[in-house]
Amino acid sequence: MDERPASPTLTILASLAFVFLLAPVVIVLPLSFSGDAFMAFPPQSWSARWYAAIFSHARLIEAFFVSLGLAATVTALSLMIALPATYALVRLRPPGAEAMFSLFTAPLLLPTIVLGLAILIVFAGLGLLGTWRGLLLAHLVVCTPYALRVLATSLANLPADVEQAAATLGARPATVFRRVTLPLMLPGVAATGALCFLVSFDETVLSLFMTGPRISTLPVEMFHHVESRADPLVAAVSVLLVGFTLLVVVLVDRSLGLGKAFLKGG
Amino acid sequence: MAGATSADAAGEGFLSLRGLTKRYGGFAAVDDLSLDIGKGELVAFLGPSGCGKTTSLRMIAGLIEASAGRIAVDGRDLTHVPTYERDMGMVFQSYALFPHMSVAGNLAFGLEMRKLARAEIERRVREALALVHLEALGDRKPAQLSGGQQQRVALARALVIRPSILLLDEPLSNLDAKLRDDMRAEIRDIQTRLKATTIFVTHDQMEALTMCDRVAVMNRGRLEQLGTPEDLYERPASAFVATFVGRINRIEATAEGDVVRLGGEALRAARSAHGPVELMVRPHRIEMSAGAAAPPQAQDGPRNMLSGRVARSVFAGDLQHYEVEAAGRLLSVERSTVSHEPPLRPGEAVTLSWRVADTFMFERAS
Ligand SMILES: Nc1ncnc2c1ncn2[C@@H]1O[C@H](COP(=O)(O)OP(=O)(O)OP(=O)(O)O)[C@@H](O)[C@H]1O
Ligand SMILES: [Mg+2]
Numbered sequence: 001m002d003e004r005p006a007s008p009t010l011t012i013l014a015s016l017a018f019v020f021l022l023a024p025v026v027i028v029l030p031l032s033f034s035g036d037a038f039m040a041f042p043p044q045s046w047s048a049r050w051y052a053a054i055f056s057h058a059r060l061i062e063a064f065f066v067s068l069g070l071a072a073t074v075t076a077l078s079l080m081i082a083l084p085a086t087y088a089l090v091r092l093r094p095p096g097a098e099a100m101f102s103l104f105t106a107p108l109l110l111p112t113i114v115l116g117l118a119i120l121i122v123f124a125g126l127g128l129l130g131t132w133r134g135l136l137l138a139h140l141v142v143c144t145p146y147a148l149r150v151l152a153t154s155l156a157n158l159p160a161d162v163e164q165a166a167a168t169l170g171a172r173p174a175t176v177f178r179r180v181t182l183p184l185m186l187p188g189v190a191a192t193g194a195l196c197f198l199v200s201f202d203e204t205v206l207s208l209f210m211t212g213p214r215i216s217t218l219p220v221e222m223f224h225h226v227e228s229r230a231d232p233l234v235a236a237v238s239v240l241l242v243g244f245t246l247l248v249v250v251l252v253d254r255s256l257g258l259g260k261a262f263l264k265g266g
Numbered sequence: 267m268a269g270a271t272s273a274d275a276a277g278e279g280f281l282s283l284r285g286l287t288k289r290y291g292g293f294a295a296v297d298d299l300s301l302d303i304g305k306g307e308l309v310a311f312l313g314p315s316g317c318g319k320t321t322s323l324r325m326i327a328g329l330i331e332a333s334a335g336r337i338a339v340d341g342r343d344l345t346h347v348p349t350y351e352r353d354m355g356m357v358f359q360s361y362a363l364f365p366h367m368s369v370a371g372n373l374a375f376g377l378e379m380r381k382l383a384r385a386e387i388e389r390r391v392r393e394a395l396a397l398v399h400l401e402a403l404g405d406r407k408p409a410q411l412s413g414g415q416q417q418r419v420a421l422a423r424a425l426v427i428r429p430s431i432l433l434l435d436e437p438l439s440n441l442d443a444k445l446r447d448d449m450r451a452e453i454r455d456i457q458t459r460l461k462a463t464t465i466f467v468t469h470d471q472m473e474a475l476t477m478c479d480r481v482a483v484m485n486r487g488r489l490e491q492l493g494t495p496e497d498l499y500e501r502p503a504s505a506f507v508a509t510f511v512g513r514i515n516r517i518e519a520t521a522e523g524d525v526v527r528l529g530g531e532a533l534r535a536a537r538s539a540h541g542p543v544e545l546m547v548r549p550h551r552i553e554m555s556a557g558a559a560a561p562p563q564a565q566d567g568p569r570n571m572l573s574g575r576v577a578r579s580v581f582a583g584d585l586q587h588y589e590v591e592a593a594g595r596l597l598s599v600e601r602s603t604v605s606h607e608p609p610l611r612p613g614e615a616v617t618l619s620w621r622v623a624d625t626f627m628f629e630r631a632s
Contacts, residue, residue, distance in 0.1 A: 162364060166375065168356040171379050180366075
């Protein structure tokens with residue numbers, strides 16, 4: 001990564017990309033400290049009142065904890081499903097492995113709105129709409145394919161030789177997985193976990209179909225808020241979310257090395 | 267070992283391969299490989315790149331499934347036994363060290379699988395590190411080692427479990443000449459001490475000839491010849507073996523029974539044939555004398571003779587290399603420089619002679 005100095009062209013391109021990606025944050029940050037009653041840029045007055053307002057907004061707080069619990073559960077389940085599935089598809093290669101892999105990752109190609117509509121129709125009949133279980137299942141449909149994708153890349157980049165060497169030394173397949181495969185995949189697993197968590201935490205379109213008066217997630221609540229009111233409250237929430245996302249990424253990076261996971265595929 | 271007698275009774279070696287074949291689609295990477303290796307024997311697999319050496323080794327280790335054939339060790343059929351039960355130590359061409367474990371951790375892994383006591387594991391790891399001269403590097407990670415050091419760790423990891431069969435896939439390819447010589451001697455020594463039946467894959471014919479009991483020469487997935495280094499050198503079974511092992515002159519000619527016509531000259535080989543053939547003789551087996559005079563007939567049997575003219579002469583230390591034009595082609599001749607005779611000069615007329623017994627003849631597709 002840091003062995004070669006980047007060329008000037010690359011530096012300029014990367015800077016432009018950063019500016020493009022960070023532009024929304026640059027707008028939202030001053031907006032969140034607005035003292036106005038309505039969203040306007042630039043703000044006429046400054047204050048932290050909208051931050052204070054968040055904490056008296058019970059529905060938002062409640063939705064935040066629903067999103068948090070949901071993302072954590074979805075992440076854990078996605079990993080538990082995708083890890084063995086990846087191992088089976090990439091290493092054991094049963095007949096039709098490629099076709100199965102394409103099938104399992106197909107939801108990645110569907111627009112979430114289409115997916116949401118399909119799930120809505122199915123779940124309506126099963127009475128899952130507006131329930132936590134329904135939300136969980138819907139999010140799994142989106143997150144598990146991501147997990148499968150990233151883990152498969154991470155495993156495919158592990159030389160099979162290393163696992164085979166363990167086998168020649170007398171290790172049974174389960175031991176090989178525990179002592180060699182899994183430790184070597186750990187950066188990939190961490191990256192997958194972070195990705196699933198953020199995808200679920202951020203998911204809006206699908207959640208709009210699944211939520212109701214009884215249960216709602218943070219993005220959905222924010223959406224509804226913007227629909228009915230034009231105050232800078234959501235800007236304040238957004239800034240907190242950006243901070244929270246950053247925290248997740250930094251934590252994973254510090255403990256396991258995201259750069260390693262994404263750049264070297266585990 | 268009680269099983270050894272059963273293997274002997276069946277007329278098989280300690281390690282026995284029968285009709286071992288690996289097909290990828292229509293392509294046979296290894297084709298009908300049958301051979302027997304005795305207990306404690308060191309056999310080289312020698313052959314050009316892509317001839318199926320690694321594939322054979324992987325089938326023996328159980329890492330890839332054979333398309334056909336049978337693998338037995340000590341009379342026990344292992345064809346469908348999983349790798350982890352085969353007790354074979356393997357050095358991979360790519361080393362395949364565990365990148366997340368220290369060098370000592372790599373060596374300890376196989377011993378842990380064998381559930382040895384902690385103290386015993388530590389003792390054997392230390393021993394193995396000393397064996398490959400890496401005592402000081404036990405705490406390093408593989409990524410912090412040079413290629414040659416990694417290769418030695420791979421070797422130590424395979425040896426430390428004292429397997430009944432050792433499979434070495436070019437274990438010395440990345441070492442410098444000096445270390446390579448040392449490690450050859452080391453491997454031979456350990457292998458003899460442990461009586462480990464060993465297959466040693468190599469590209470390097472000198473390595474195969476000098477350190478192994480027998481050599482299996484492979485070509486395009488097939489076994490061309492299995493024999494002692496002397497067998498291969500003195501009695502090659504095919505034109506491929508003759509040309510692959512050592513330097514040799516190839517002379518295309520037409521055989522008519524006992525004689526082979528070459529332009530105006532008649533040569534003979536140890537056997538008779540009809541039709542297009544290739545005669546082969548090693549450069550250092552050709553005697554060369556100045557002038558057109560026939561050299562005195564030696565006592566060691568009938569000889570072939572050709573008259574010619576020196577085309578090139580190159581000094582190479584202990585040898586003088588010549589190219590001699592004879593019967594319309596160039597032949598290589600080597601003479602020892604031990605006698606301090608002045609070298610023959612280009613343009614000089616010479617007479618070449620060599621034993622009929624040293625003349626190999628192989629049929630040639632016309
Ligand atoms: N998985 C595979 N699929 C198709 N062909 C293969 C596969 N593995 C090996 N081969 C082919 O089988 C042949 C033998 O390969 P192998 O690796 O055994 O050669 P080798 O003798 O070890 O060569 P080298 O000395 O270069 O290591 C080669 O032609 C190779 O291309
Ligand atoms: Mg090979």
